[in-house]
Amino acid sequence: MLLQARQVTKRFGGVVALHSLDLEVREQTIHSIIGPNGAGKTTFFNCVTGFLVPEEGEIHLAGEPITGLRPDQIARLGIARTYQTIRLFRYLTVLDNVLIGLHPHVRYGFLDAVVHTRRYHRSEREAEAEARELLRYVGLAGKEFVIANNLSYGDQRRLEIARALALRPRLLLLDEPTAGMNPYETDQMITLIRRLRDERGMTILLIEHDMKVVMNISDLVTVLDFGEKIAEGKPAEVQANPRVIEAYLGRGAASGLGGIAARVLGDESASDAGS
Amino acid sequence: MGMGREQAVRRALVYGLIGGIVAWHLSLVGLIEAFAGRRLIGQGVTFSYVLLLAVMLTVGYLVARRVSNWTGLAGAALAGLLVGLALWALALLVDQVDLRTIFVAASPTLPEILTFNRGAGAVGLIVLLLVGAAAGFIGGGLTWFPATGRRAVITALSITVLVGLLRDVLNPVLPALVMGFLFTTTGGLSLPGAVVVLALALAFPIARHVVAQRAGERRAALPAPARRRRRAVFRLISLVFLVSFPLWAGLFLSNVTDFVGLYILMGLGLNLVLGFAGLLDLGYVAFFAIGAYSMAVLTSPELGHFTLGFWEALPIAVAITVLSGILIGLPVLRMRGDYLAIATLGFGEIVRLLVLSDWLKPHLGGAQGVTRIARPELGPFVIDRPQEYYYLILIGCALAWFLSVRLRDSRIGRAWMAIREDEDVAQAMGINRVTAKLLAFATGASMGGLSGALFASLVNSVIPQSFSLLVSINVVALLVLGGIGSLPGVLVGALALVGLPELLREFQEYRLLVYGAVLIAMMIFRPAGLWPEETRVRELEEAAEEARARAPAEVVVVTQDGE
Numbered sequence: 001m002l003l004q005a006r007q008v009t010k011r012f013g014g015v016v017a018l019h020s021l022d023l024e025v026r027e028q029t030i031h032s033i034i035g036p037n038g039a040g041k042t043t044f045f046n047c048v049t050g051f052l053v054p055e056e057g058e059i060h061l062a063g064e065p066i067t068g069l070r071p072d073q074i075a076r077l078g079i080a081r082t083y084q085t086i087r088l089f090r091y092l093t094v095l096d097n098v099l100i101g102l103h104p105h106v107r108y109g110f111l112d113a114v115v116h117t118r119r120y121h122r123s124e125r126e127a128e129a130e131a132r133e134l135l136r137y138v139g140l141a142g143k144e145f146v147i148a149n150n151l152s153y154g155d156q157r158r159l160e161i162a163r164a165l166a167l168r169p170r171l172l173l174l175d176e177p178t179a180g181m182n183p184y185e186t187d188q189m190i191t192l193i194r195r196l197r198d199e200r201g202m203t204i205l206l207i208e209h210d211m212k213v214v215m216n217i218s219d220l221v222t223v224l225d226f227g228e229k230i231a232e233g234k235p236a237e238v239q240a241n242p243r244v245i246e247a248y249l250g251r252g253a254a255s256g257l258g259g260i261a262a263r264v265l266g267d268e269s270a271s272d273a274g275s
Numbered sequence: 276m277g278m279g280r281e282q283a284v285r286r287a288l289v290y291g292l293i294g295g296i297v298a299w300h301l302s303l304v305g306l307i308e309a310f311a312g313r314r315l316i317g318q319g320v321t322f323s324y325v326l327l328l329a330v331m332l333t334v335g336y337l338v339a340r341r342v343s344n345w346t347g348l349a350g351a352a353l354a355g356l357l358v359g360l361a362l363w364a365l366a367l368l369v370d371q372v373d374l375r376t377i378f379v380a381a382s383p384t385l386p387e388i389l390t391f392n393r394g395a396g397a398v399g400l401i402v403l404l405l406v407g408a409a410a411g412f413i414g415g416g417l418t419w420f421p422a423t424g425r426r427a428v429i430t431a432l433s434i435t436v437l438v439g440l441l442r443d444v445l446n447p448v449l450p451a452l453v454m455g456f457l458f459t460t461t462g463g464l465s466l467p468g469a470v471v472v473l474a475l476a477l478a479f480p481i482a483r484h485v486v487a488q489r490a491g492e493r494r495a496a497l498p499a500p501a502r503r504r505r506r507a508v509f510r511l512i513s514l515v516f517l518v519s520f521p522l523w524a525g526l527f528l529s530n531v532t533d534f535v536g537l538y539i540l541m542g543l544g545l546n547l548v549l550g551f552a553g554l555l556d557l558g559y560v561a562f563f564a565i566g567a568y569s570m571a572v573l574t575s576p577e578l579g580h581f582t583l584g585f586w587e588a589l590p591i592a593v594a595i596t597v598l599s600g601i602l603i604g605l606p607v608l609r610m611r612g613d614y615l616a617i618a619t620l621g622f623g624e625i626v627r628l629l630v631l632s633d634w635l636k637p638h639l640g641g642a643q644g645v646t647r648i649a650r651p652e653l654g655p656f657v658i659d660r661p662q663e664y665y666y667l668i669l670i671g672c673a674l675a676w677f678l679s680v681r682l683r684d685s686r687i688g689r690a691w692m693a694i695r696e697d698e699d700v701a702q703a704m705g706i707n708r709v710t711a712k713l714l715a716f717a718t719g720a721s722m723g724g725l726s727g728a729l730f731a732s733l734v735n736s737v738i739p740q741s742f743s744l745l746v747s748i749n750v751v752a753l754l755v756l757g758g759i760g761s762l763p764g765v766l767v768g769a770l771a772l773v774g775l776p777e778l779l780r781e782f783q784e785y786r787l788l789v790y791g792a793v794l795i796a797m798m799i800f801r802p803a804g805l806w807p808e809e810t811r812v813r814e815l816e817e818a819a820e821e822a823r824a825r826a827p828a829e830v831v832v833v834t835q836d837g838e
Contacts, residue, residue: 049703075705089696099686100693104705106686110714113685114678120685127686167705 001060002027002203003048003171008057010043010227017043018054019227025171030197030204032214034238035224036247041207042084044224045173048205049081050074062170076104080169082160084176084207088148094159095144098131101166105130131166138162138192154185161192165200172196174206178213186210190217215239223247279342283350286338291357294334298362301326302389305380306785311388314462315439316469323388325436327362328410331355335414348415355411359403366395366403423484431476438472439463444778447525517669521662529661531777533733536668537726538773541750542757542765543675544722549751550760551679551688552715553695555616558623559750561603562596562720564742566727568630568639569595571737574649578638585651589728596724597717604716608709611698623747631739644738648731664733671729675722679762682718691715749773752790756797758804767806 003025010018018040025031033041046052048059050071059067066074080101089097099106106127112120135141138158143151148159157177164172177193178186194217196202208214214221215235223231223238225247231238238244301307310322335351342350366386368374374381390399391406417425438445442458449457457468464472521529545559569592573581583591607618630639639645651658651667658664682688690711693701702708731737753772757764772790776782782789797804 051699051703070707071699071702072705072707075703081703083700087697087700089693089700091696092692096689096692100689100701100706101704103686103690103693108686110687113687114681116681123686163704 001025002062003205004060005044005048006058006060008044008047008054008059010040010047010052010054017227018047020057021224021227021229023222023229025203025205026220027203028197028201029219030193030206030217032218032221033205033207033224034209034211034214034221035230038226039224039247040227041224042175043227045081045175045207048074048173049079075167078168078170079173080164080167080171081173082157082164082175082177084179086153086156086160088156088160088163090147090149092148093145094135094140094148094151095128095131097148097159097163098134098166099127101163102127102131105166105168134162134165135159137165139188154181154188157181157185157189158192161196165196165202170203172202172204174204174208176207176209178208178210186213189213193217279344279346283338283342283346284353286341287350287353287357290334290337291354291361294330294354294358295361298327298330298358299365301330302362302365302385303378303380304785304788306788307388308380308382308385309784311384313440315436316462316464317459317466318462320463322436322440324391327358327389328406331358331407331410332414332417334358335411336417337414338411339415339418343418347418348412351415352408352412355407355409355414356404357407358411359405359407360400362389362407363395363400363403366390366399370395427477427480427484430480431473434476435464435469435473439469440779444528447528448523521665524662526661529665531774533661533664533668534777535769535774536665536672537730537733538750538753538769539672539765540668540675540726540729541723541746542753542769543672543679543762544719544726545750546719546754546760546762546765547679547682547691547722548715548719549754551683551695552691552712554712554715555612555751556619556716556719557616557747557751558603558619558621558626559719559723560742560744560746561619561623561626562600562723563727563730563746564626564630565599565720566592566596566724567731567737567742568645568727569724570728570731571645571648572639574732575645575647577645577647578640580638583649585649585732588649589725592728593721593724596720596727599724600717600720601713603720604713608712620744620747623744627739627742627744630737630742640737642739644736646736648735648737650732650735661733664729668729671722671725675725676762678718678722687711687714752794755794756805758807761804761806761808764804764806764808768804771805 001024003023005021005023008018008021008023009016021040021044023033023044033044035041043052047054048066050066050069050073053068057067058065061074061077061079064077066077066079069077089100092100106123108117108119108123111117112123132141132144135144138161140151140155140158140162143155148156151159161172161174161177174193178189181189190213193204193206197204218235221231221233221235221238222229223241223244230243230247231241233241307323307326310326313322314320315322315325332355334354334357338354339347339351341347366389369381369383370386386395386399389403391402393399393402417428420428438457442463445457446454457464457472459465463469520532524532541559541563544562545556548554548556548559570585570588572578573583573588573591574585576582581588603619603622607615610618629635631642632639633641635641658667682691690701690706693704693706694708694711698708701711730741734741749772753768754765755768756772757766757768771793776786776789
C-alpha cells in the first residue's frame with residue numbers, strides 16, 4: 001500500500017467533515033474518490049497534504065507516518081497535488097512554474113546562488129532540462145516562456161500537472177482535473193492520466209465529478225458521503241451499489257429511479273472501465 | 276450638432292468647476308505663493324503661473340477630448356475661462372476678507388500673484404478670463420494632435436520647466452558659458468535659452484522616434500550577441516558616468532545623490548522583502564535605524580562603550596541588522612497581508628521609541644542622539660566629504676544590486692516569488708516558508724542596515740527623528756512608483772521621490788501632498804510603475820528566441836531517450 005489512512009476524523013466546529021475514514025491506495029493504480037458536494041473529498045486531500053491536521057487517525061505514506069508533518073515536508077516525501085480551481089503562479093512563466101515545483105530537487109545554497117558556482121550552473125541546467133522534459137510530456141513544449149495566465153484553460157490544467165510532477169511524487173492527488181473542460185479536452189486529460197500510470201508508474205488519487213471520466217479510468221472507486229466511506233470497489237460494482245445511488249439521488253431512488261440513477265452514474269461508459 | 280453643443284457645455288461646466296476647485300486648493304495650501312519666487316523664464320514666468328496654466332490646459336484638454344470639433348474647442352475655452360473666473364473670485368475673496376486665521380497662505384500678496392499683479396478689480400478679471408480662455412483653447416487644441424506628437428509636446432514642455440527649476444543644480448555642472456546663455460543672472464531661463472531647451476526637448480524624442488523606427492526593423496534582425504555587445508557598451512558608458520559623477524557634480528549635487536543612494540540601498544533591500552517575497556513590511560526603517568545606531572554605539576567615543584574604527588564596525592553593524600531581521604521575522608512568519616503590515620509598522624515604531632527613550636539614554640543617547648561617529652579611513656586618508664562617501668554608497672548599491680539579481684535568478688528567488696504569488700501552493704511545492712521568509716527578511720535587513728551605517732557615518736550623528744515612519748513610507752512609495760519587484764524601478768523611484776524633492780527645496784513642505792497626487796496619478800495611468808520589469812520580459816523573449824533556435828537538436832535527443 002502506498003497510502004494508508006486509518007480512522008481519519010476531521011471536524012470543523014460541530015461539523016464532522018471526515019468520520020473515521022479508512023482508505024488505502026495501491027501502488028500504480030488510479031483510485032477515484034467520488035461523492036456528493038460536501039462529502040469530505042477535498043478535506044481528505046487537505047489532510048493528506050498536511051494543510052489540515054486530522055483530530056484522530058493516522059496517515060501513512062509507504063509505511064511512514066506523515067500525520068502532523070508540515071505541507072512542505074509532506075511534499076518532499078512525495079505527495080503532489082493539483083487544485084479544484086486552478087492555482088498556478090499566474091504571473092510567472094510556464095517554465096518558472098515547473099522550476100518552482102522542482103525546488104526540493106534543485107540543491108544548492110545561498111552562496112552558490114550568489115557567486116554562481118559550478119554546482120549552481122549544473123543544478124540549474126539539469127533543472128531546466130527536466131522542466132522542459134516535463135512540459136513536453138504534458139504537451140506544453142514551446143510554451144516555456146508564456147506567462148501562465150495567458151495559457152488556455154486546458155493548458156493551465158496540464159501545467160498544473162507538470163508542476164506537480166516536478167516534485168517527482170510517488171503519489172499524485174488530482175482534484176477534479178477535468179472540471180470545466182470541453183469533451184475534447186476531457187478526453188486528452190483522460191489519456192494523460194492513464195499515461196502517467198502506465199508510462200511513469202505513477203499512483204494517482206483523484207476526485208472527480210464527471211462520472212464518465214471516473215468509470216472510464218479508475219482501477220478502484222471510493223464513495224464518500226457525509227465524511228464516511230459508503231462504498232468501495234471496481235467502477236461497475238460501485239455503480240450498481242444501492243447506497244451510492246441513494247447518496248446521489250436521495251432516499252427511495254434506489255428502488256424506484258434506479259434507471260435514472262444508473263444513467264447519472266454513467267453506465268454507457270461502464271463497459272470499458274478497468275480495462 | 277445640438278447634442279454635441281449640449282455635451283460640450285456640460286463638460287465645460289463640470290471640468291471648469293473641478294479645475295476651479297483644484298486651483299483654489301493649490302492657492303490656499305500655499306503652493307502658489309511658495310512657488311511665486313521660482314522664476315522659470317525671464318523674470319515674469321514663475322512656477323506658480325506654470326501650475327495654474329497647467330490646470331487650465333488640462334481642463335481644456337479634458338473637455339475637448341470627447342468632442343473633437345470646433346464646439347469642443349469652444350467648450351475647452353469656456354472651461355479655461357471658468358478656471359480663470361474661479362481664480363479671480365478667490366483673489367477678490369482674499370482681498371476683501373481676511374482668511375488668514377483659517378488659511379495661512381491666504382496672504383495679501385496672493386491676489387496680486389493670482390491676477391498677474393493687475394489687482395482683483397475689473398482689469399484683473401479681464402486678464403484672467405482671457406488667459407483662462409486662451410489656455411483652455413490651447414489645451415483643447417492638443418486633442419487635435421496625434422497621440423505621439425501630443426506626448427512629445429507635453430514632455431518637451433515639462434523638460435523645459437524642469438530645466439528652469441533645476442537652475443541651481445545645473446549651475447556647478449554646466450560650463451559658465453552655457454549657463455550664461457541659458458539663464459538670466461537673477462531669474463530663470465533666458466528667452467533664447469528657453470527656446471533652445473524647448474526645441475532640443477522637442478527634437479530629441481522625434482529624432483529618436485525616427486531612428487528607433489528605422490532601427491526597429493534592423494534590431495529585429497540583429498542577432499543576440501550583437502545586442503548583448505550593444506548592451507555592454509551602454510553599461511560601460513553608465514559605469515563611466517557613475518564613477519566620474521562626484522568629480523564634476525559639486526558639493527550640493529553630491530550630497531543629494533548620497534541621500535538618493537542611501538534610499539536606493541534601502542529600496543533594494545525592501546524590494547527583496549516586498550517585491551520578491553511579497554511581504555509588506557511597513558517598518559523597514561527599523562533596520563535603517565538599527566544599522567545607524569549600531570555604527571554609532573560601536574564607534575562614538577561619546578557613549579564610551581566601544582571606540583571601534585569604521586571598517587571594524589561596519590560588518591558588525593550589518594550582522595546585528597541581519598540578526599534583528601531574523602528576530603523581527605520570526606514572530607510575523609504566519610502573518611499575511613494586512614496583519615503583517617500592521618505588525619511590522621509596530622516594530623518600526625518600537626525601534627524609534629526605544630532609541631528615543633530615557634531608559635536607554637546612557638546607551639543610545641536618547642533624544643539628543645549620538646555624535647562623533649567614526650569616519651572611514653583609508654591609510655592616511657579620511658573619507659569625510661559627500662563626494663567621497665558617494666563611492667562608498669555606490670559600492671554598497673552595486674553589491675546590493677548584484678545580490679538581488681543573483682538571488683532573483685536562483686531557486687531562492689523562485690521560492691520567494693512562489694510565496695508572493697500563492698503561499699499555500701508554494702508550501703505544497705515543498706518550499707519551507709519559514710526559511711524562505713527569514714532569508715528574505717535577513718537579506719533585506721542587511722541592506723537597510725548597511726544604508727543606516729553609512730548614513731550615520733556620513734552625517735556624523737544620529738538622532739531619533741531621522742528614523743520616523745516617513746522613511747518606511749518613502750521606501751515603500753519609491754518601490755511602488757518605480758514598479759514593485761523591478762530593480763531599475765528602485766533607481767527611478769528613488770530619483771523621482773527622494774532626488775527631485777531635495778533638489779526643489781520649496782517642495783519639501785508639500786512633499787506629502789505631491790506624493791499623494793503623484794501616487795494617485797500613477798495608479799491610474801501607470802499601475803505597474805514607472806519602470807516595471809520590462810527588462811525581464813525582454814530577457815525572456817531573447818531566451819525564448821535562443822531556445823527556438825536550439826529546439827530541433829533537443830527534439831532529436833528526446834525521441835531517443837524520452838518515449
